[in-house]
Amino acid sequence: MISVRELTKVYGEVRAVSGLSFDVEPGTVTGFLGPNGAGKSTTMRVLLGLDRPTSGTVLVDGHSYARMAAPLHLVGALLDAAAMHPGRTGRAHLRIAALTNGISDARVAEVIEQVGLEAAAGRRIKGYSLGMRQRLGIAAALLGDPSVLVFDEPFNGMDLDGVRWLRSHLREWAQEGRTVLISSHLMSEIQTVADRVVVIGRGQLVADVTVDEMIRGLGGSRVRVRTPAAEVLAGALVGKAVLTRVGPVELEVTGLTCAEVGERAGALGIALHHLSEVEQSLEEAYLSLTTDEVEFRGATKGGSA
Ligand SMILES: Nc1ncnc2c1ncn2[C@@H]1O[C@H](COP(=O)(O)OP(=O)(O)OP(=O)(O)O)[C@@H](O)[C@H]1O
Missing domain, CATH: 3.30.70 (Alpha-Beta Plaits)
Structure with a gap:
């Protein structure tokens, strides 16, 4: 379970997250939604100990990431698939993460197979497509067989096969009792795969509801x-x-x-x-909910915002 409590993160003049509280329950896929700059990645970075909160806490099963002795066994994350060392092979990337967490080579082979990268694991990451990097990032997240999975935009760059693969696995991981949190701008994917959504805008909570409740909020059938x-x-x-x-x-x-x-x-x-x-679509419900929260908007016919 993930518990975000009164989280605030300020970068200089920017209040990226402001008094944010929500829980992500085990056994569910929860979509983490919000317009560009809403504070999703910042929240995830704090969760993973990559950023310190200005105030408030983010706990995973009651622990803060910084205090976890073997974090990969508790939480697996995919944050920025573009940030991997390009000169390493996919297998080496996983082995290094495994080594520092006491995870065996056999488990490395297992996750490579699970994400379908057997043929590419011996190649350097610089030759990987974005979709392949995403798969590798997911393999790294799975290494410690964690109870909590946190993926930032996991569908980015994935081909149809990858999307279908990820969709079914996200559901499977939730059914196994894991806590699964994914951010995405692809409302159709979230509608297909998520049980609940947490929507934020300008660093604050806008909605914390089931997908059905969000769609019903459009005013009924x-x-x-x-x-x-x-x-x-x-x-x-x-x-x-x-x-x-x-x-x-x-x-x-x-x-x-x-x-x-x-x-x-x-x-x-x-x-x-x-x-x-x-x-009725989640996309419509999301748009009607977040019209006032959009910070960056392109010019549209009839005026710009
Ligand atoms: N390291 C940083 N330094 C300064 N400002 C930052 C930093 N990281 C994020 N921000 C700012 O904090 C705000 C929230 O950004 P964040 O990346 O968390 O949003 P997001 O919801 O993940 O957006 P997107 O959907 O575009 O990825 C933005 O205004 C962003 O410019």
Whole structure:
């Protein structure tokens, strides 16, 4: 379990993290979300003892990283896959980490196989693609068979095969009872793989909810209905749901289920040409939640922020 308590980190003039508190529970994959500069990497760096907090604490199973005798056995992390020594082979990179944590060569071979780098392990890292470096970083994180895994943007640079591989393993590691925290800007991946999300903006907590709760926050289920009698149906639903007219014969209904809309239309003898639930996405929910938290935004049509 990861416990972040009243964490504040100030770099000169920049308040990167400000009074942040949340827990990441074992047995779940938790997505750590937030716009660029929100403070995700800073929080992870403090967790891994790479940065000292200005105040507050980040504990892993009750311990601060700096005080862990054999940290690789408790927490495995992938932070910056670009920062690996380019002249070393993948295997040497893992062996060095293993040696300093009393981990055997057999375990090194095991994690190489687990991440699918058998063919590349003898090659120098400078020849690795970003996706291969990510796999190597994940292998290093797995070395000590830790109960907590912390990955910063693990899907970056991965090809489809890598994405699918990582997706299924993240779920597996959580099912084994591990605590899994991943930051990502890929909302579709987080929606697929995560149970919960912690959203931060400008260093502060914005949401700490399940993925379902986050999507439900959009205002309930949405139904799309096509009928030549859109006007009449809209009149019958007013007051029971929020209606958006998509076209002259099409409505979008928020707050009622397909069955409820269908039964109402049936009772009125209205013919429906189409009735379906609109798939709601984490991306929409995330965007509506973080519009005010975005610090860096490109110019958009109709003005820039
Ligand atoms: N070593 C540092 N020195 C000064 N400022 C820093 C340092 N590290 C981070 N910051 C600042 O702290 C803030 C939070 O940065 P951080 O990298 O934690 O955000 P993030 O949420 O990980 O962003 P991204 O999604 O872009 O990776 C930013 O304003 C950043 O410029």
